Amino acid sequence: MPSLHVAIIGAGIIGLSTAFELLSRGCEVTVIDPDPGQGASRAAAGMLAPAAETTWGQGILHELLGASNQRYPQFVERIEQATGLRPDYLRNATLVVASEPADRDALHELVQLQTNLGFSAEVLLPSAARRLEPALASNIAGAVRCAGDHQIDPRSVVRILAGHLDAHLDAHLVREPAVELLQRAGATRAVRTGSGRIIEADQVVLAAGLGTVAGAPRLPLRPVYGDIFRLQGPSGPPLLQHTVRGIVHRDPVYLVPRADGSLVLGASSREDGNEAVNIGQMHRLLDNARRLVPGIVDCSLNEVIARARPGTPDDRPLVGRLDDGLVLSTGYSRHGVLLTPFGSALAADLVQGLPPNAEHARAVDPARFTDPARFTDPRRAGGHAAPTRMEMHR
Structure with a gap:
């Protein structure tokens, strides 16, 4: 019996991980992307938090994030077993640090919610936090340790999985833009690339983030930009052992230490349509990080980058079947790396016609924006943005 051939549009961490999942299930895959891994995955800090x-x-969404995080150790092991290469995955816990008393109060308000949801969240005195991380400023107001929050370098995942595609007999990586979805008998059955090449497929997965393809639906997505620094720590022992997430005058900031002694600094979120790095955001991030970890002034600059993440009105991704030949997997916003094991497995289940977890699939079904009355989440603790209608343009 011939294997199922799946064309995947988009070679970010979601598209490549979906390809990896399908290959492991015996499918043949073709991934289409002119610049694999150069979109939002390139900038992501990789906090599994x-x-x-x-x-x-x-x-x-809390449940989806927690469930996907629990899958990460096995996800990393599977990649290593299949490729012989291990992604840069660190189980180093997270410290959430408050800069001043008002920030501490905001932080402590969330602790009850975190523990009620089953997450580990231990309140620490400033002195206890500094014992764990001596580089923290002497005047921090408080901290919470989240032992179950870890991190992974998305660039390492993308690099390994792209190489796996190039080496796999049942996989192809087509470095061209996908420009059109082609239908036959009302179902998507092929993709036209920028060179005019037509790639036939039994199933197509649209995982292109904010990319547009003719014949695809108009999706309720918006670009949410983030500015990211990559710093090289000073010589000697690493500046930080934990991932440090901070609240400074109610502004978020994070510092993610890598195994090589470098640090990822970020947390800006803007919707101004500007694809370039924003100088004001750069200044604020550096100043806020310095207030929490004064030693960053001794770091050197490796890179500054900005990328857009595909955001949805309710911050949940769009994963579901759109026609008999087309599955959608996009809209992961800032949770794309954390939700990768969940999203790739769900998309693969949909491709193969396997029954997914019904509640989880319902939570991310794109149809919630065409008929929102059927998709009310009774566990939602607060209001949500007005739904945006998803229209089909074929």
């Missing part, structure tokens, strides 16, 4: 990311009013 369902506890530290907890905010009010997200409903079932």
